[in-house]
Amino acid sequence: MIETALQNLWFGFGVALEPHNLMYCFLGVLVGNLVGVLPGMGPVATISILLPLTFGMKPVAAILMLAGVYYGAQYGGAICSILLNLPTHPPHAVTCLDGFPLTKQGKGGTALGITVIASFMGASFGITEMIFLAPFLVKVALEFGPAEVCSLMLVGLLAGSTLAKGSPLKGVAMTVLGLLIGIVGTDIETGTTRFTFGILELDDGVEIVTLALGLFGIAEFMNSMNQTAAVDTKYSNVRFRDMFPSWADLKLAFFPMVRGTLLGSMCALIPGTGPTIASFVSYATEKKISKTPERFGHGAIEGVACPEASTHSSVQGDFIPTMSLGIPGDVTMALLLGALIIQGIVPGPQLISQHPDIFWGLIASFWIGNILLVILNVPMIGLWVKLLSIPYRYLYPSAMFFICIGVYAANNDMFQVGETVAIGIFGYVLLRLDFHPAPILLGFVLGPRFEENFRRAMLISRGDLKVFIERPISAAFLAICVFLIAGQVYIWLRKPKLAVDQKALV
Amino acid sequence: MIGTKKLAGDSALTTQSKMKRDYYAGALMMLIGLGAAVEGSSYHIGTLVRMGPGFFPVALGVILILLGLMIAGTAFASTEGGDERFLPGNPQWFGWLCLIGGPVLFIILGVYAGMIPAIFACVFVCALGDKTSTLKGALIMSAGVTVFGVLLFSYLLGVPLPLLRGITP
Numbered sequence: 001m002i003e004t005a006l007q008n009l010w011f012g013f014g015v016a017l018e019p020h021n022l023m024y025c026f027l028g029v030l031v032g033n034l035v036g037v038l039p040g041m042g043p044v045a046t047i048s049i050l051l052p053l054t055f056g057m058k059p060v061a062a063i064l065m066l067a068g069v070y071y072g073a074q075y076g077g078a079i080c081s082i083l084l085n086l087p088t089h090p091p092h093a094v095t096c097l098d099g100f101p102l103t104k105q106g107k108g109g110t111a112l113g114i115t116v117i118a119s120f121m122g123a124s125f126g127i128t129e130m131i132f133l134a135p136f137l138v139k140v141a142l143e144f145g146p147a148e149v150c151s152l153m154l155v156g157l158l159a160g161s162t163l164a165k166g167s168p169l170k171g172v173a174m175t176v177l178g179l180l181i182g183i184v185g186t187d188i189e190t191g192t193t194r195f196t197f198g199i200l201e202l203d204d205g206v207e208i209v210t211l212a213l214g215l216f217g218i219a220e221f222m223n224s225m226n227q228t229a230a231v232d233t234k235y236s237n238v239r240f241r242d243m244f245p246s247w248a249d250l251k252l253a254f255f256p257m258v259r260g261t262l263l264g265s266m267c268a269l270i271p272g273t274g275p276t277i278a279s280f281v282s283y284a285t286e287k288k289i290s291k292t293p294e295r296f297g298h299g300a301i302e303g304v305a306c307p308e309a310s311t312h313s314s315v316q317g318d319f320i321p322t323m324s325l326g327i328p329g330d331v332t333m334a335l336l337l338g339a340l341i342i343q344g345i346v347p348g349p350q351l352i353s354q355h356p357d358i359f360w361g362l363i364a365s366f367w368i369g370n371i372l373l374v375i376l377n378v379p380m381i382g383l384w385v386k387l388l389s390i391p392y393r394y395l396y397p398s399a400m401f402f403i404c405i406g407v408y409a410a411n412n413d414m415f416q417v418g419e420t421v422a423i424g425i426f427g428y429v430l431l432r433l434d435f436h437p438a439p440i441l442l443g444f445v446l447g448p449r450f451e452e453n454f455r456r457a458m459l460i461s462r463g464d465l466k467v468f469i470e471r472p473i474s475a476a477f478l479a480i481c482v483f484l485i486a487g488q489v490y491i492w493l494r495k496p497k498l499a500v501d502q503k504a505l506v
Numbered sequence: 507m508i509g510t511k512k513l514a515g516d517s518a519l520t521t522q523s524k525m526k527r528d529y530y531a532g533a534l535m536m537l538i539g540l541g542a543a544v545e546g547s548s549y550h551i552g553t554l555v556r557m558g559p560g561f562f563p564v565a566l567g568v569i570l571i572l573l574g575l576m577i578a579g580t581a582f583a584s585t586e587g588g589d590e591r592f593l594p595g596n597p598q599w600f601g602w603l604c605l606i607g608g609p610v611l612f613i614i615l616g617v618y619a620g621m622i623p624a625i626f627a628c629v630f631v632c633a634l635g636d637k638t639s640t641l642k643g644a645l646i647m648s649a650g651v652t653v654f655g656v657l658l659f660s661y662l663l664g665v666p667l668p669l670l671r672g673i674t675p
Contacts, residue, residue: 053663167577169573169576169577169580170531170577172573173535173570173573173574176539176566176569176570177535177538177570179562179566180538180563180567183562183563183566187559189559190550190558190559192549192550192559194546194549194559194563195563218606218609221605222598222601222602222605225598225601225602225605225635225636226596226601226635226637227594392636393633393636393638393639393643394633394647396605396632397608397628397629397630397632397633397644397647397648397651398629398647398651400605400608400609400632401608401625401628401629401632401651401655404612404613404624405612405625405655405659405665405667408616408665408667409659409663409665412665412666412667414613414616414617417609417613417616418609420609421606421609421610424606425606429534432527432592432594433528433530433531433534433592434527434531435531451562454562455557458554458555458557459555459556463553463555464554
């Protein structure tokens, strides 16, 4: 098994090292690192903006680049949270707790150095996990019939919406809304146009680009318009030679890194628990088992090492269910899956065998990308730190232009630009009502396949809904769903106590 | 500075009001669900064995109505305070207008005048929305982005939007 894995990996490196692909991988991590550093731009918005540009590219290059943005942004986000105390990206919120005190003590460089080491270690483990686990999952998933696929998707949708931030009930509502938006357009089986209200342009459905850019571009900008505080770069002059941690620091940080990595890779396997939850869990664990828990929050190097390691191992592990089962765990993965679908590639267990270049090329590019990121981040740290002070007023107008022309270029259709604006305003209304729009995209991407498989399952079982509990694998998935819902009800009933616990944790 | 002001406003609100916003949230979901169910029922629904195109929309619509009821219901049952107002503490009407006006101008100018005026107007109008931006700064930035955008999208990526309508063939 190891031999075939190595062979495949060798093949993957061949794909990823093609000059063309290498260039896009580099571009991806560069842009990712950049938006990670810039306060006010997230990886989701950036991937959405780049999405239309990938239409003309080869699928491999497109996916390498978009994936690079995702994990590149995690490196950049750490810089922002350690030096500025600005957790612009949710997974790094915990890193602030100890990272910024370290910066104030003049040890920001050391913290960044440890972060890079921890990130690389976490990422490497996550990639290894993917190499061995994904083919195994595929073997299992290839046996699935429509009923199993349906139940599995239900797990993915429920986990993605209930475990994400915000109220779980609202998360589920957003998922259902996403499923409804996925219905818009011509029904594949009967040719009936649904929810188009006589608008011809909607016959092909809502494009993922317009939906993503409306929700994560325009709506987000409306939300942060004139709300960003001025950035304080008082402590952030870090130089290259400050970045090498001492032996004592390394020793202190080593085991937290290992534990963070393992926790992160476990979190990655549970759909819906992305890097954010992984980093919180690992920080809490580290604080609990530490002999000197009182140092946490006042500049403990372990408090930087463990969440960063777990974030990165979870970020890489996130790709496992996406690439092997075709079930995205969070919104970024849904976008990547959308990019593949646009390229005409059907996601699911057959992806690895039908498009080995995409799968193994992607895995190899992870390593190349992570090495590139270390190179980008260590000697060039001074440059990234300077970028921290780019004001928001230059950022969002340029992004708005990219959104407009990107949506237009996707289909050379001005109608869709208007559609994006309308979705953006609607998205802002949702944000103001405390809905988090991320699950919409999850539902949107999975919706058509969910409906198709549900119809097929019903056709095969002659309309007998019992098929979902009679088939053991499907029943197991449904049991997980029940467990997820029961867990949420339990949390809701005990909410006051848990809220206190959570406050104590942070 | 603006950020801290906003935070202070929010925390003052949480102490005095109940979660009224969740009523709106639930109502909105019920409304969308109802719309989906009604519109969906105008398509052929079919049976479980042979589902028509209307089956899924109606089912999802009904689920969304129930979820909306539950959102409003849990807000009613909860004793916690919440933000009552729909608008944020410091509504940015001018900023929002600029942010939406930019893309709208992009559409209009893109159709009638070409890519160069469309990009310029879009960036310029969006930039005016920020309180800290100056007229000069916005002009310089719009010009820069326009040059960059034309080079990238028109020459490099070949987006078929004429640079200036009537002048370029």
